[in-house]
Amino acid sequence: MGPDVQLNGTDAYSGYLPDGNITGFSMMHESGTGGAPKYGVVSQLPVVGNISNPLVDLSVPRASADEAEVGYYKSFLANGVTVQLAATEHAALYSYEFPPSQKANVLVDVSHVLPSFRGLGWGQGYAGGELKWDGEKYQGHGIHNNGWNLSPDWTIYFCGRFSTKPKESRLFSGNGTTLSSYGNQSSVAGSERVGGIFSFNGTHIISRVGISFISSNKACKNLDAELPAGATIQSLKQKAQKRWDQEVFSKISTTDTNVTNLGLLYTSLYGMHLIPSNRTGENPKWNSTEPYYDDIFTFWDLFRCTTALVGVLQPVAFEEQIRSLIDIFRHDGYMPDARSSNYNGRTQGGSNADNVLADAYVKGVRGAVNWEDGYAAMVKDAEVTPLNNHDPSAPDSSTKEGRGAIPDWLQYGYITPRFSRAVSRAVEYSVNDFSLSQVATGLGHSDDTAKYLNRSLNWRNHWNPRASALNISGFVVPRAENGSFIHQDPLDCGGCYWGDAYYEGKPFEYSMNAHHDIDTVIAYSNGTEGFIKRLDALMDPANDIFDVGNEPSFTSPYLYSFVNRQDLAVQQSRRVAKDNYGLGPTGLPGNSDAGAMQSWILWNIIGLYPMTGQTTFLVGSPWFEQMTIQLGEGKTLEITSSGGNSDTAFYVQSLKVNGVEWDRGWITWDDVFKEGGRLEFVLGSEKKVWTTGERPPSPASGR
Template sequence: MSKSNLATILTLAATGSAAVDYSQYVNVFMGTKDGGNRFPGVVAAPFAMTKLGPDVQNGKTDAYSGYLPDGRIWGFSMMHESGTGGAPKYGVASQMPVIGYVSDPLADLSQLRSSEDQGGVGWYRSNLANNITVQLAATEHAGLYSYDFPRGTNTSSSIVVDVSHVLPSFRGLGWEQHYSGGTFKLLDDGHYEGSGTYNNGWNLSPDWTIYFCGRFSQEAASSRIFSENIATNYSSTWFADTVRLGGVFSFNETEVTSRVGISFVSTTKACQNLDDEIDENASIQSLTEAAKARWNKDIFDKIQISSNNTENLQLLYSSLYGMFLIPSNRTGENPGWSSSEPYYDDVFTLWDTHRCHISLFQIVQPTAYEEFIRSLIDIQRHDGFMPDARSSNFNGRVQGGSNADNVLADAYVKGVRGSVNWEDGFSAMRTNAEVTPPNTLIDPKAPDSSTKEGRGALPDWLQYGYITPRFTRAVSRAVEYSTNDFGLYQVAAGLGKTEDAATYFNRSRNWRNHWNPNATSEGHSGFVVPRQVNGSFVPQGPKDCGGCYWGDAYYEDNAWIYSMNAIHDVAELKERIGGDERFIDRLDKLFDLKIFNAGNEPGFTSPYLYNFVHGQQWRSVARARAISALYNSGESGLPGNSDAGAMESLLVWQMIGLWPMTGQTTFLILAPWFDRMMITLGNDKTLVISTTGGNRDSAPYVQSLKVNGEPWDKSWVTWADIFANGGTLDFVLGTDKVEWSTGDLPPSPASVEMPTL
C-alpha cells in the first residue's frame, strides 16, 4: 500500500466511506506460542460470547486458550478465553470428527495435525492426520463446523459430541476444571440439545451451566447417546451427575455441516440463538465475510496509519484484534439476575488491564466501554462487589487491589457519563474501600483472606494505614490500595462529596507508610517494604520478593518496581528517592540490572516516568523503542502472556506515542511510530498525529511538538487537549536528544494539598 493510497484511505475514513479490509493484516496466531496464550480460533465480533476453536493436549502443558502449536487435537469447542493464565477455563460444547463407526466414544479419539492450522478473522481450518479437514466459522452466540471426510474409504463418517469435555490443567495447583454433570436429548427432527455443568478453573468458580442446541445439515444415518458405561443406552434423553456424557452421530456423506447455538439461560435460548444467527444456508465464507465486516467497522477502521510496511500493519491490527477478544458481551445471557443493564463477563483481569488497556478501550470502542462500566456497577448491585476478575458469572480472583475502582475513576475523569449512574458507581467503589469481603471460598494459594473480590487485607488498611505480613502480598496490595483510594477521591471530588474526597485523598498517600528510608539496594536507599503491627520494618532485600507469587509480600515483582507504582504521587516519590538525578539513576537501574520485565504489568509505567524530570523525555522514548523491539507479529510476538490484551495495548500506545496515567487525565508524551496516524473518536471527532524529520528506529527523538497547532513544551497532554474534542499532534523527530520538555511537569495530584471543593 503506497502512502498516496493511505492518504486516500484516511480521507475516506474521515468521511465514513472507508472500504479497506484491514482484517487482511491480522495474524490470529500472533502470541500463541512461548507463553502469549492468545486464542487463534473464531471470534466473529469484538467481545463475542462464542469463541470456537481447537482444543489441543500434549499431556504436560496447560492450553489456556485451548490451543497449543504442538500436540493432539481432541475436540473443537465453542467457548474459550484469550490470554489468560493460572489455569484454563472453558473448552465446552465440544465436537470431534472420527472416521468410521465409533464403538467406544470414551476412547482417545484425538488426532495429530497433518499440517499447521490456518486461520484469519472469522475462520479457522485444521487438517487432521487421518485426512479429515475441519473448517470453522461463527457468530456471536453460535458456531458453524464444516467437516470434509476422506473419500473412497467405504466407511461412515462420525461426529462425537462430548458434553463432559473440558480443558484440563497439569499444574497441580488445585485450579483445574471439573465436569459436574449434564443432560443430552435427541429430538425427533434430528437435532439435539442439552447442557453441561462445570466448575473451578482460574477463578475457582462453583458450578455453572452452559446450554447447547445442535443441528446437522444432513440426516444422520444413526445417532445415539453415550454415558460412562458406553453405548448401552439408546433412549432419547440421558441425565448424568458425575459421569461422561455425549452423543454419537454417524453419516453416509463425506461432507457434513454442523450448526451449534449456546446459551447460559436455557436450551430454548440456545436454539433461538442458533436459528437467529446461522440459518441452514449459511456457509463458512458468508460468516467469514460478516465477521471481517464487523471487525473492520467496530475496531480496525478506527485507526489508520501511513505505512506500507507489512510488519507494521500486521503489528497494529493484530494487536487491536487481540485487545478485544475478551471480555465477553453476555448481555441477555446472564442467568444470575434480571436487569436492563449491559452484562460483560470473562474479565481477565482488571489488575492486568487497568494500566493501559481500558484507556484505549474507551477511545476505540466508547459505546461498549460505557456498557462495560455500567456492567461493573450492576454486578456490584446484585453480587455485592464489583469484580477485579470474573468468569462463568462468578467473581475471582483478586491479585492485589480492587482495580475496578481505578477503571471507574479513569472513566469518570475522562467524561464518561451517558447512562452511567455515578452515584451507584461511587457506592460500588466505596464498598470496596470499606467492606471486607467474606473469605468463604478459601484459596489454597492465599488462605489468609478473600481472593474472590474486594480488598481482603482491608482490616489492616483501616486500622494501621498499612498492611502487615499476616496478609499475603502485603506490600503490593498496599501500593495498589493507595491507587484505588485515589480513584475514590477522584470520583468523590467530582460528585461534590467533600468528606469522602478528603478521606480517600489522605488514604491514597498510605503507600508512604511502607517506605523504609533505610532499606538499601544497589546504591539506593528508600523502598516499600513489609511492616509489622508494632510499626517496625521487616528486613527484606529490595531485589528479593521470594517467589513473587500469592504467598509472598510482593506479587509478580519486587520492591524496586512497586516503589515506583504510586503514579498519583510521583513528586513525593522523587523527593524520597533523592531528587531528579537519583530518580533518573533509579529508573536506569531497572534496566541496567535487568529488574524490569516487559511482560510484567506492575512495571508497565516505570519506563516513562523520565517525563517527570525536565528535559529527560528522550529517555522515555529510548525505553519505549527498546520495549517495542521485543514484539513481532508472529506466533512468538508477545514478550509475555497477552493478559486479555494488556500486552497488545502497551504496544499500540507506543505506536500512538502516548502513555496513559490511569485514574488521571494525563497522557505522557513518547514518540509516534508513523508519519501519520488518524484515530476516529466518534461524533465526527478525530485525533491526527504526524511526524516529520525522523523515523522510528534511527531518529526517534522528539525535537519539537505542536499540539493543535500551538508550540508545546510539556512532556504531557491531557484528555481535554486532544481526545475530548479531537485534535492534532505534530512531531518533529530526529537523532538529537533534545531537552525540549522545559514546561510544567506532569501533575502529581497526591503530592500537593488537596484542592478545595
C-alpha cells in the same frame, strides 16, 4: 470457537497449542489469558471408523499446521478430516470434510473441558449434564465448575443441527471404566461423562450449534436466528471480517506502508478486543435493563493501559462496561476485579475496578451511568471486608472480590505479613483510594475527598529509607504490627506469587508504582538525579528488574517524563518495544493477558501513555508519519511526524498540540481527546531535552 489441544501436561489456556493432539473443537474460550484454562465447553470431534468405546482417548494429531484468518479457522487432522470453523456471537458452524474411504462420525462430548495440569487446584470440573436427540436436533446442557476463578457450578446450554440426518445416533454416559446407556437413546444424563456419537453417509457434513446461558430453547433460538440453514463458512467469515473492519480496525488508519509495523498495529488491535464478552441478554443470574459483560481477566492486568485505550477507541462499549460493573455490584455485592462464568474472582491485588471507574469519570463518561451507585460500589471496596473464600493459594483473606486485607489498611495504614501480597496490595490500595478521591471530588463528597486522598498516601508507610540495592536506598518493604520494617532485598520477591509479599513484581518495581504520588517518589529518591539513577537501574537489562511481560513494569519507562526527561522515556520505551514485540509466535513478551500486552504496544505506536484515573497522558514518540484515530461522534485525533522513523530517528525534537508549540512532556484528555485534536511531532536521531515547561501532575502530592 477453536481447537483444544493436549500436549505432555501443558496447560492450553485458550485451547490452542501449536503441537499436540486435538481433543475437540469447543465453542467457548478466553483468549490470551494465563493462570489456568477456562471453558473449552460444548465440544465436537470428527472421528473416522467404527467406535466401540467413546470414552477412550480419541484425540487426533494434525497432519499439517492450522490456518486462520479473522473470523475463520481451519485444521487438517491426521485421520484425514479437514475441519473449518466460523461463528457468530452465540452460534458456531463446523464444516467437516471426511475421507471417502472411512466411516464419518461426529463425537459430541458434553463433559469436555480444558484441563489444567499445574497442580494448583485450578482445574475445571464437570458436574453433570444432559443430551437429548429427537431425530432432527440435539440439545441439552453441561454443568461445569472451578478453573482459575474458582467458580462454583455454572451451566451452559446448547442446541445442534446437522446438514445431513445421521444414519446412526448413539448416546452414552460412563465413568471411563464402565459404559451405560449406549445405543439409540433419545436422552441421557448424569454426572459422569455424557455425549453422543452421530454417524453419517457421505463425506461433507455441516454442524450448526447455538449456545446460551439461559436455556436450551434459547440456544435453539440463537442458532436459528444467527445461523439459518443456508449459512456458509464463507458468508460467516465475510460477515465477521466486515464487522472487525468497521468496529475495530478502522478506528486507527495510516498512510504508512511498513508491513511489519502495520501488522503489529492491527494484530494488536485484534488481540486487545477479544475479551471481555458482551453477554447482554444472556445473564442467567438476574434480570436487568443494564448491559452485562463477563470474562474480565483481569483488571489487575488491564487497568494500567488497556481500559484507557478502550475508552478512546470504543466509547460506547466502554460506557456499557462501566454500567455493567456497577450492576454486578448491585446484584452480586461487589464489582469484580476478574469475572468468568458469571462469577467474580480472582483478585490479585487491589480492587482495581475502582481505577477503571475513576478513569471513566475524570474523562467525562456520563451517559446512562449512575455515578452515585458507582461511587457506592467503590466505597464498599474501600470499607467492607469481603468474606474469605479460603483460596488455598492465599487462605488469609478473600481472593474473590474486594480488598481482603482492608482490616490492616484501616487499623495500621499499612498491611502486615499476616496477609499475603502485603506490599503489592498496599501500593494498589493506595491507588484505589486515590481513585475514590477523584470520583468523590466530582460528586461533591468533600469529606470523602480528603479522607481517601489521605489514605492514598499510605503506601509511604511501607517505605524503608534504609533498604538498599545497587547503591540506591529507599524501597517499599513489609512492615510488622509493631511498626518495624522487615528486612527485604529490593531485588528479590521470593516466588512473586499469591503467598508472597509482592505479586508478579519485585520490590524495586513496586517502589515506583504509586503513580498518583510520583513527586513523593522523586523526593524519596533525593531529587531529580536520584530519580533518574533509580530509573536507569530499573531499566538496565543487566539488573533483571524490569519485566514488560508483567504489568507492574508497564509505566516504568515513561516515568522519566516526571522529571522532564522525555527523551529518556522515549529511549527506554522504544528499546523495550523493539526488543520484545514483533510478528509471529514470539511476537509478545509472554501471555497476552487479555490484551494488556497488545494495548501497551499500541500506546507506544501511537506515541502516548495514559495515567489511569487521571486526565494525564505522557508523551512518547509515534511510529508512523501519519495516523488518524476515530474517537466517535465524528471526532478524530490526527498524529503526524516528520524527520524521523521508528527504528533510529525517533527522538522528539519538537511538538505542536492543535497548532500550538508545546514545551510539556504530557497532554490532557481535554487537549486532544474530548473534542478531537492534532499532534504534530518533529523527530530526529539525537536526544533533545525539549520539555522545559511544567512537569506532569502528581495530584496526591499536592501538585
